[in-house]
Amino acid sequence: MSRIGRQPRTGGRGKYLNDQQEQDICNMVMANNAITLKQIRTAIIEDNAIFQNVNSISISTIDRILNKHQMTMKQLHRVPFERNYDRVKELRYQYVHRIMALEGNETPHILLFVYEAGFILAKGRRHGRNIIGHRATVDVPGQRGGNITMCAAISENGVATHIPSLGPNNTQKLLIFLDRLHSDLIPENERGLVGPHLPKKGPIGAMLSCGEAALISRVTPGGAGALLRRV
DSSP states (O other), X not given: OOOOOOOOOOSSOOXXXXXXXXXXXXXXXXXXXXXXXXXXXXXXXXXXXXXXXXSOOOHHHHHHHHHHTTEEEEEEEEEETTTTOHHHXXXXXXXXXXXXXXXXXXXXXXXXXXXXXXXXXXXXXXXXXXXXXXXXXXXXXXXXXXXXXXXXXXXXXXXXXEEEEESOOOHHHHHHHHHHHHHHHSOGGGTTOOOTTSOOOOSHHHHOOHHHHHHHHHHSTTTHHHHHHTO
């Protein structure tokens, strides 16, 4: 039985980039999903090792190569690079067990959650490239600040305190927020008193590492104790 085979390609211009060079372009996208076609073109032209035979290349050629390897444009998801650290995983594990222990406590209690979030109003890249079936992600700092920062405390009764401010958060702004939260939650005639019916401090001290405590000592009169007394 005879088979018809495809003849090798002859005539015309050959492949502009070899397989290794095409794979290197794909590796650029894998390393940085937010990279643009212009940035890839600049990297190719400036590379005198792998792309030494390439003096110029068009953006359409790069886009065609990426589509050939199933790398398409998609929405870019921002992922804090600290999220999957072992230290952060351990803190999440301890947090879950702490909440479960509080929920099982017979003493009446209300959980109060304090959260800080930054809203960046500047223009940023929102789309990137990656292999079909995989998200296009970009690593960002977990505490990257922003043009507007909102620090708020919420409970099952709703929002207890919220303070918006310009720029990223810092220790001084945190102290101001804790003072406001303390005055909103504790009546003036009960401040400084100790009793079973009065609010108790949370495990804030355990959350302060040695480095954070040293920073608070430099910028806060009275050191970390002054911060804890505001909680």
